[in-house]
Amino acid sequence: MAERVEILISGYGGQGVVRIGQILGQAAVNQGLYTTMLISHGTETRGGYVRSQVVISDGFIASPVVERPDFFLAFSREAHDKFKGLCGAQSVILHNPETFVADAAVPARYLPLPAEALAQDELGSPVYANVILLGALSGQLPLVSEASLLRGLEERLDARFHEANRRAFSLGRNFRI
Amino acid sequence: MKRTFDTGNAAITEGALWAGCRLFAGYPITPATEIAENMSRRLPQEGGFYLQAEDENAALHICNGGSLGGLKAMTATSGPGFILFADPFGWAVSSEIPVVIVNSQRVGPVSGITGAPGQGEFYLSRYLTHGGNYETIVLAPNSVQDAFRLTVRAFYLAERFRTPVIVLADQMVTDGWETLQTPESEAEAREMGLERVERRVNPGPVFYPASSDIDIPPVVLGHNTGAAASDWTPTDRGHDTEDVTWQHKHAWRLIHKILDHRDLIDEAQTWSVDDDPEVILVAYGTPSRVVQSAVEAGRAQGLKVGGIRPVSLWPFQDALFSRKAIYLTVELNWDGQLVREVRRAAAAGSEVHFWGRCGELPSVAELLDTVRQLQAGVALTRDAWRTEKW
Structure with missing residues (x-):
């Protein structure tokens, strides 16, 4: 049976929801894995919401739908509230505790990481928060190697920002929660 | 590659x-x-x-x-x-x-x-x-x-x-x-099974023969004399006509050049349809991928479910629905379109139902719940409409 990992990324437009999905997908393809990513920005566009549904597998992927996320990168409270119902005991929710706090009614494991403060303090801009969360995800996702993700990051981001993003990734990956 | x-x-x-x-x-x-x-x-x-x-x-x-x-x-x-x-x-x-x-x-x-x-x-x-x-x-x-x-x-x-x-x-x-x-x-x-046909030029003088033949090069202006392409009914030489016999010949060609060569067009994917399915899910496009997952998951749970994905939609492939079964079309619309064609094509004694939604794919779990309902003879109900808070 093929191993299948489902990753949900959601937040507002401009938070890097699609970009983080692209980096993950690129990394998976670099490693010879199968991957799909659905992007939704339609029905709820007026609220500015964006969602990427990423599936990574070592075998063919039929349904590209994230039904039971293994990982949920929740970039906003609204995103969390909208999709927390999909999460089960196996789900890991990565979030910024300053954006919202863990919901005791959700059986998932919450991994709080003050990504925006960290990005501001260490890199001088909150814009790197999403890559910090990607780094934290990387530590939990053995299917995709750190080297593949770093290569994916370079392939999907402007060269001028590679160094800062590598540092952001490393901050997230080494963050002790 | x-x-x-x-x-x-x-x-x-x-x-x-x-x-x-x-x-x-x-x-x-x-x-x-x-x-x-x-x-x-x-x-x-x-x-x-x-x-x-x-x-x-x-x-x-x-x-x-x-x-x-x-x-x-x-x-x-x-x-x-x-x-x-x-x-x-x-x-x-x-x-x-x-x-x-x-x-x-x-x-x-x-x-x-x-x-x-x-x-x-x-x-x-x-x-x-x-x-x-x-x-x-x-x-x-x-x-x-x-x-x-x-x-x-x-x-x-x-x-x-x-x-x-x-x-x-x-x-x-x-x-x-x-x-x-x-x-x-x-x-x-x-x-990869990819094929292409190079563009050829029809030298005339016959451009629109009253036959169902294919592989006739198209009209290419500049290589022919006069306008051999217009919005009027053409004679076989491409001259405008209002003659109903020419119109009949032209229409017959437009219809039968396609219907007589369906072996080149017809394409479908099926899952577990030869394994005695009671319920067959039918979808094209992205929903068909959820159907594939649902059939695989359903079979693993012992459900007698199959799936059909027409890859070529038109001409419609009636023969895909020659088995008597309970069909459920899965579509990204609320009005049910594919379902109407399946209803027309399905073998006598079949039931044909519709599952629809806009903007989102169904989940495997939703489809399998519906399959169980249909197997149990429970009528499908639909929400009139609902709003979601965001």
């Missing part, structure tokens, strides 16, 4: 270029804008022409003109632009102009919702122009790789049948990102 992580829009672009497309005229529209964007960058690299038209009507007319000038041509749009093809599509059908049309379906009617998938043009793709007296070839990809393959196939069929071929995609196919493999040599292309 080149292996990339890319969108269906990129796959369609590369498929068209591999097939020999050298003219793209279009008007940007979500979720097909990137096809125009990619074409504007890629076509000049390949010695082709990109033109942004003033609207979709003009775009397809330009493609028709380019094709009559000897170039393989394509346009791409979504529902609101697709409807504007009504006039030039008719020209392409009647003057037998090879051209490829991509429609990435979003939620309608009219402008509806931009970045969310719908399946509202199942019937419109069959009858995209007025007047009847023709058959249409429509192919429906369900993945990025399939979008590449079926775009290549659309050009192949368009040349051989001398007709417009529609690639009916959806927002998830074109906006979705996936592994894409493209050939880097002719040998690799053959290995």
Whole structure:
């Protein structure tokens, strides 16, 4: 049976929801894995919401739908509230505790990481928060190697920002929660 | 083989270029804008022409003109632009102009919702122009790789049948990102089963024979004497006529050149349909992938469920539904379109039901719950409508 990992990324437009999905997908393809990513920005566009549904597998992927996320990168409270119902005991929710706090009614494991403060303090801009969360995800996702993700990051981001993003990734990956 | 992580829009672009497309005229529209964007960058690299038209009507007319000038041509749009093809599509059908049309379906009617998938043009793709007296070839990809393959196939069929071929995609196919493999040599292309037909020139004097033959080269202006392509009924030599006998000959050709060569067009994927299924899920495009997962998961749970995905939608493949069963179509619309055709085609004694939604795919769990309901003879109910807080 093929191993299948489902990753949900959601937040507002401009938070890097699609970009983080692209980096993950690129990394998976670099490693010879199968991957799909659905992007939704339609029905709820007026609220500015964006969602990427990423599936990574070592075998063919039929349904590209994230039904039971293994990982949920929740970039906003609204995103969390909208999709927390999909999460089960196996789900890991990565979030910024300053954006919202863990919901005791959700059986998932919450991994709080003050990504925006960290990005501001260490890199001088909150814009790197999403890559910090990607780094934290990387530590939990053995299917995709750190080297593949770093290569994916370079392939999907402007060269001028590679160094800062590598540092952001490393901050997230080494963050002790 | 080149292996990339890319969108269906990129796959369609590369498929068209591999097939020999050298003219793209279009008007940007979500979720097909990137096809125009990619074409504007890629076509000049390949010695082709990109033109942004003033609207979709003009775009397809330009493609028709380019094709009559000897170039393989394509346009791409979504529902609101697709409807504007009504006039030039008719020209392409009647003057037998090879051209490829991509429609990435979003939620309608009219402008509806931009970045969310719908399946509202199942019937419109069959009858995209007025007047009847023709058959249409429509192919429906369900993945990025399939979008590449079926775009290549659309050009192949368009040349051989001398007709417009529609690639009916959806927002998830074109906006979705996936592994894409493209050939880097002719040998690799053959290995992938890709075929293309080079453009040939019909020297005349007979351009519109009263036969169902295919592989007749299209009219290419400049190589023939006089205008041999117009919006009027043509004689076999391409002269305008109002004679009903010529009209009958022409209509017969437009219908039967397609119906008599369905072996080249018909394509479907099935899952567990020969394993005594009680309920058969039917879907095209992206929902068919959830159907595949649902059949696999259902079988693992001991459910007698099967799945059918028509890959070519038109002409409709009635023979896929010759088994008496409980059919459930899974569609991205609320009105039920595919279901009507399955109802017509299904074997006597079958039940045919509809599961629909806009903007979102179903989940495997939802489909299997519905399968269990149908097996138990429980009537399906639908929410009148509901609102979601966001």
